[in-house]
Amino acid sequence: MILDGKHIAATIRAELREQIEALKAQGKRVPKLAVVIVGHNPASETYVNNKIKACAEVGIDAQKIALEQTVTEQQLLARVRQLNEDPSVDGFIVQLPLPEHITETTILSAIDYRKDVDGLTPENVGRTIQGQPSLVSATPRGIRELLARYAIQTEGKHVVVVGRSNIVGKPIAMLLMQRPYLSLPSMSAASLGDATVTVCHSKTRDLASICRTADIIIVAAGSPKLLTADMIKEGATVIDVGINRVDGHLVGDVDFEHVAPKAAYITPVPGGVGPMTIVSLLQNTLQAYNEYTR
Amino acid sequence: MILDGKHIAATIRAELREQIEALKAQGKRVPKLAVVIVGHNPASETYVNNKIKACAEVGIDAQKIALEQTVTEQQLLARVRQLNEDPSVDGFIVQLPLPEHITETTILSAIDYRKDVDGLTPENVGRTIQGQPSLVSATPRGIRELLARYAIQTEGKHVVVVGRSNIVGKPIAMLLMQRPYLSLPSMSAASLGDATVTVCHSKTRDLASICRTADIIIVAAGSPKLLTADMIKEGATVIDVGINRVDGHLVGDVDFEHVAPKAAYITPVPGGVGPMTIVSLLQNTLQAYNEYTR
Numbered sequence: 001m002i003l004d005g006k007h008i009a010a011t012i013r014a015e016l017r018e019q020i021e022a023l024k025a026q027g028k029r030v031p032k033l034a035v036v037i038v039g040h041n042p043a044s045e046t047y048v049n050n051k052i053k054a055c056a057e058v059g060i061d062a063q064k065i066a067l068e069q070t071v072t073e074q075q076l077l078a079r080v081r082q083l084n085e086d087p088s089v090d091g092f093i094v095q096l097p098l099p100e101h102i103t104e105t106t107i108l109s110a111i112d113y114r115k116d117v118d119g120l121t122p123e124n125v126g127r128t129i130q131g132q133p134s135l136v137s138a139t140p141r142g143i144r145e146l147l148a149r150y151a152i153q154t155e156g157k158h159v160v161v162v163g164r165s166n167i168v169g170k171p172i173a174m175l176l177m178q179r180p181y182l183s184l185p186s187m188s189a190a191s192l193g194d195a196t197v198t199v200c201h202s203k204t205r206d207l208a209s210i211c212r213t214a215d216i217i218i219v220a221a222g223s224p225k226l227l228t229a230d231m232i233k234e235g236a237t238v239i240d241v242g243i244n245r246v247d248g249h250l251v252g253d254v255d256f257e258h259v260a261p262k263a264a265y266i267t268p269v270p271g272g273v274g275p276m277t278i279v280s281l282l283q284n285t286l287q288a289y290n291e292y293t294r
Numbered sequence: 295m296i297l298d299g300k301h302i303a304a305t306i307r308a309e310l311r312e313q314i315e316a317l318k319a320q321g322k323r324v325p326k327l328a329v330v331i332v333g334h335n336p337a338s339e340t341y342v343n344n345k346i347k348a349c350a351e352v353g354i355d356a357q358k359i360a361l362e363q364t365v366t367e368q369q370l371l372a373r374v375r376q377l378n379e380d381p382s383v384d385g386f387i388v389q390l391p392l393p394e395h396i397t398e399t400t401i402l403s404a405i406d407y408r409k410d411v412d413g414l415t416p417e418n419v420g421r422t423i424q425g426q427p428s429l430v431s432a433t434p435r436g437i438r439e440l441l442a443r444y445a446i447q448t449e450g451k452h453v454v455v456v457g458r459s460n461i462v463g464k465p466i467a468m469l470l471m472q473r474p475y476l477s478l479p480s481m482s483a484a485s486l487g488d489a490t491v492t493v494c495h496s497k498t499r500d501l502a503s504i505c506r507t508a509d510i511i512i513v514a515a516g517s518p519k520l521l522t523a524d525m526i527k528e529g530a531t532v533i534d535v536g537i538n539r540v541d542g543h544l545v546g547d548v549d550f551e552h553v554a555p556k557a558a559y560i561t562p563v564p565g566g567v568g569p570m571t572i573v574s575l576l577q578n579t580l581q582a583y584n585e586y587t588r
């Protein structure tokens with residue numbers, strides 16, 4: 001069965017639209033996201049414009065803050081602190097990458113975790129690990145939501161995560177291993193967490209045999225068609241986080257054509273995890289509004 | 295071979311003493327640790343006194359701050375903020391547990407991560423996960439040091455962690471899976487990290503067969519003799535974090551008598567991980583002094 005991220009993302013957008021309409025009907029202000037972009041990287045411009053368009057679709061106020069490539073770290077820090085203080089802004093993101101003269105970790109660490117809707121501050125990562133209320137970064141949140149919407153149980157399952165990045169591998173591993181104490185308002189009743197989790201990466205020996213023990217495999221390695229049909233067991237759930245461009249086509253980290261017939265559930269690329277990530281940003285903005293700034 | 299935590303801890307204390315003597319010889323001030331204790335829990339009193347004694351042994355200045363059981367959360371928060379600001383204090387800890395009328399996470403979150411020598415703030419946990427410089431909590435730091443001192447390589451090894459607590463299971467899993475970019479000044483050349491890591495817990499199915507695939511097993515489950523000889527493969531390294539009192543004796547989470555003959559390396563209880571934890575606190579205090587407050 002295909003895990004249709006595009007469809008689920010559309011459903012969630014409709015739910016968000018409804019919730020924000022309800023706020024308006026009650027005479028309340030709507031949530032507001034600010035997006036800081038530095039310089040004129042065309043890919044970044046596209047990402048930022050897509051995020052702003054997605055906000056508009058659900059009724060979230062969006063503000064684009066465009067700064068010149070020459071902005072100093074001090075000036076950018078000052079802008080971040082202003083946004084931290086601005087009561088009209090519920091959440092904001094600083095689009096990466098930043099120019100080389102600016103240290104990304106310095107900027108990210110300065111964001112108030114309550115407005116950190118990208119979930120990239122150490123404080124939010126730590127809170128996630130400790131099972132405290134937190135804003136979870138887009139991709140792990142999207143994967144969790146996708147599993148929940150299809151009522152795929154994780155308790156006692158063996159989850160193998162391929163890839164140990166700070167923004168996907170490590171946080172999704174943490175979320176799925178811990179007690180399911182994070183009930184998400186926007187989620188179905190599926191209990192997520194309580195899985196036995198193995199994290200693999202470039203230094204892992206005999207990746208294939210580890211993957212064959214998995215009930216659920218999440219591949220976020222950035223390596224086209226890394227996961228082949230002989231590497232999964234019959235009936236596994238396969239989540240493909242990869243987005244690779246090969247001969248002008250988008251392909252994932254999974255050899256979809258041959259893996260899909262063996263898998264119980266599988267995400268396509270495109271149309272699987274991808275559409276869930278922007279919607280996660282919208283959900284985080286509403287969550288920040290509800291929990292912290294309203 | 296026995297991993298002799300008691301001996302290694304004594305070696306590290308001697309090294310610390312030497313480093314602090316060198317500071318004095320240069321006319322510099324010595325590092326200072328403050329320990330906040332609330333109320334009169336006898337176990338807490340013992341722990342605190344042991345920590346202060348350990349500081350004295352290596353020449354770290356230690357200050358005990360004893361507050362009454364009736365202190366309010368606001369008063370304790372104010373004390374924490376005072377310690378954050380106090381330039382003469384390099385690190386401090388708030389001994390847990392706190393009285394029921396005080397929320398532990400509120401207090402811990404208020405500690406400046408640069409002085410958080412217990413490594414329990416979300417900020418430090420997040421920084422550890424992200425591979426940024428951080429103060430790692432006592433037990434994971436102690437385990438890492440013990441592995442390093444015995445030059446036990448972890449690259450490409452399969453590490454199974456039994457237990458998913460915030461203070462042991464999750465952080466040691468993170469430290470051992472990530473790229474070994476944290477070089478510790480006090481460490482031997484062993485490269486730690488780059489392991490394939492599986493985290494098991496109470497919901498894990500067929501724990502025994504997972505443990506049998508491990509090159510290194512770290513048991514932090516709080517369950518006496520949980521790990522038996524049939525659950526390890528010949529030549530595995532076994533780290534026992536358990537401290538259980540059974541019939542008046544201390545026993546670990548490992549059935550030492552029967553597991554030891556099959557293991558290449560194993561920690562005893564007592565005398566294994568335990569002595570490493572207090573020494574980690576001393577190391578963290580010196581690290582805070584060197585990196586942040588000197």
